[in-house]
Amino acid sequence: MSLLTVSGSPHVHDSQSVSKIMYGVVYSLIPAMLVSFYFFGLAAILLTLTAVISCMAVEYVIQKYLMKGPVTVFDGSAIITGILLAFNVPANLPLWMVVIGSAVAIGMGKMTFGGLGKNPFNPALVGRVFLMISFPVHMTNYPKPTAFSTQLTDIVTGPTPLAIMKESLQKGESVAEIIPQIPQYAQLFLGHMGGSMGEISAIAILLGGLFMAYKKLITWHIPVAYLGTVLAFTGIFWLIDPGYHFNPLYHLLSGGLMLGAVYMATDMVTSPMSPLGMLIFGIGCGVLTVVIRMFGAYPEGVAFSILIMNAFVPLINRGIKPKRFGEEVKNG
């Protein structure tokens, strides 16, 4: 008999692993990916491939040559960052910009902090915000969705529904005048709107979210708190003055809110640990998003809101403790 292994209890372990969790998220992204391939065609496919490959390559180089530690590019986390970065930019963004965005997302957003699990900010959002600031023109030049496009140049572009809403309101138009210029609910729901590559289809994102919840990769707390807050907050404004404010459903279905609430805010590394902390985080994201959308300079505020709330996560974790056993003694 060979030597017996001695280790502390427990001696059995759940079969879940980091890479299984990460690939679970990757699979859940497939419906939204297919919708964007449908509406933005070849450009979207190239964009996604470029982002994923550059994220993995950057991570490899940093792990192998700078950190000289174990190389874990195949654990799936870099793939998620790549896909989410692609989802967060216009489908026709020049590919070299995508490469730069990926380098920033992985290099600055993740590896400077020590790699997976140690980064305070969502890496894909770090990449997106960097691109927004560096290339504002390209980053707000959204292609119009057309089925099965193989075109890579001379694509018809136009503003997103949120941008139309904001600009027209600022010009003094009323909601009734603007409605005909923007897509209907059903179109928004399915993804027939201008926007970043992966944010357009609410239904595909919800599907992915349900899959993740079923696989226990996320819990309901953050998405529900986030979306609920936006719904309630914009609903109040709408009830006060429906002539000047949009129906809350519009807010819910347009822009990057769905993608943000289901995928970006739920990133386990950069969101709070306890259920109550998650609710607070979600509400914070919701409030900030509405404030930026309604009163800020940008038409969309999801990315900034989540990054701001990311910064509060350590504070939330310190302040909000899970319910301890034997704490509230309600005996009887």
Added chain:
Amino acid sequence: MKTFKLGGVHPPENKLSEKAPIEVLPLPSVVSIPLSQHLGAPASPVVAKGDKVKAGQLIAKGAGFISANIHSSASGTVAKIDDMPDSSGYRKKSIVINVEGDEWEEGIDLGSELIRECSLNPQEITAKVNEKGIVGMGGATFPSHVKLMVPPGKKAEVLIINGVECEPYLTSDHRLMLEKADEMLVGITIQMKALGVSKAIIGIENNKPDAIAHLKNKVKDYPGISVEALKVKYPQGGEKQLIKALINREVPSGKLPIEVGAVVHNVGTAFAVYEAVQKNKPLVERVVTVTGKNLKKPSNFLARIGTPVSALIEAAGGLPTDTGKVVNGGPMMGKAITSLEVPVTKGTSGILIFPEREAARKPVQNCIRCARCLNVCPMGLEPYLLSVLADRKRLEDCEAERIMDCIECGSCLYICPSGRPLLDQIRVGKAEVGNMIRKRSQH
């Protein structure tokens, strides 16, 4: 169906030996009986090398209030009293006896006839339980007589009997409930009398429907005792979790179950109490599950205390060639042993054999902050945080984050996808915080 609320996991049950009736294991040629098989001070020997002893004879006396008497499990000659390796990996003072024949001390009733009536008063019962060296048979091995004495100012309202057996693989309690139900129920009645309570609840997890049905039928003859089926969830056998599940009360942090009017005993302990009080028989043997996926014959043995583990494995078909780890106890809380010559003790509920490929842990990766550990912790702690604080020796912070509440159930380490050594670090932290608290109270 009832269960506890906070946290918990559900590892694969693997109750391979649940259908195997309890078999009496043949006497070994040597028994090695450690003087410390219980929580508290080691017992002090009352025999010397060369003495002839009988089975059931007192060979070491409990030293102090929290300690337990130890009796010889076989007849023969004391070969030596020396430090011998035990299942914890340390060498502990033990009495080694060369077995000769099987002669029992006078006054011990070895017959199988059920004796229901008990004329002893509570003090006499407790004294008997103390005298016969009964300890908690679920694994914690806390001296039972201590738990039968209600501290002044407190009142016991209900006796809770732990038939949960929430550890995967183990089946010794399950078999005992099926095969020794009446003895166990008489034992419970005696414990109720000692505590002065009129109510006892036996909690059994729902993966043992035969035991639940059998006992539900039997308790009709035993006033005050009821059976409650519980949803399968680990660690339901933890005292605090079981009390929560059955009577929905939470034992406050740092307090004992009596604080909420409950006393918890294991089914094996109830059976041992029966034998001690009604049959005058000390605790010298117990049911041990011997199991493992590649073991030929997963079994439940009635083994004498001091029998080497190797003898049990032999009787279960021999050690599989691909064995990588042998565990004394269940897979969640048991201890890996280094040698197969360590003895069965009062707390040995099972011997579990893991093949090589299941012996190793997952590779350790960065914490991905998935919060799984926090969600499964039955005490509502934050294992990821405690392990980091413990690792950095931030003991005050550990204490403030209630590290001492950790029941070392292992759920956090079980669930962690990154294979973080959470409980390993928390255990070290707990020990250090315990020392710190003790020092503080000395000043």
